[in-house]
Amino acid sequence: MHLSVEDFVKHVKDVVTISDRLMDGWALKEKEGIENGTYITKRCTKNLTKPGNTNATTLVTFEYHIAYHLSYAVPIICLKIWKQDGSLISLEEYWEFNNDLKESNIYDTLTQLDHPVLCQPFLTLHPCKTQEIIQPFLEHSKNPIISWLSVVGPFVHLNLLDEYIHNC
Incomplete structure (x- = not known):
């Protein structure tokens, strides 16, 4: 059993419907002319703190994209993270803020790839x-x-409200 593009589109549209009701910020995007052209996005601002150093806090903006990866036939989380000065946080810099990924190999878990829709x-x-x-x-x-x-x-610092889980 796998997730088809059609099922992916149906499910992300449901996410946006729930988000609209909760005013949670997910938005549907569609790029015409490609099979996997539907994806959802959300932006939010958060404080990141380096593990073990509560004085090393940085205010950042996350932009999350949930898209469909045709080669793997699965959903994929893509993200960009900006500091308040507008500069992007690099993979290595984000790794320093992420306690949950410390046991993993950085490049096997979180990597830089082209967005499957936006390239x-x-x-x-x-x-x-x-x-x-x-x-x-x-x-x-x-x-x-x-x-x-x-x-x-x-x-990747993306936590869903409990109301989403009630729809599973």
């Missing part, structure tokens, strides 16, 4: 393990995208 470089949770993670949700969840995001989102 621009984004930080990305590598899609190679996504099929393994999402498989149980494909069989048992009303919205496997929400279920998958609830598991992998916290690794």
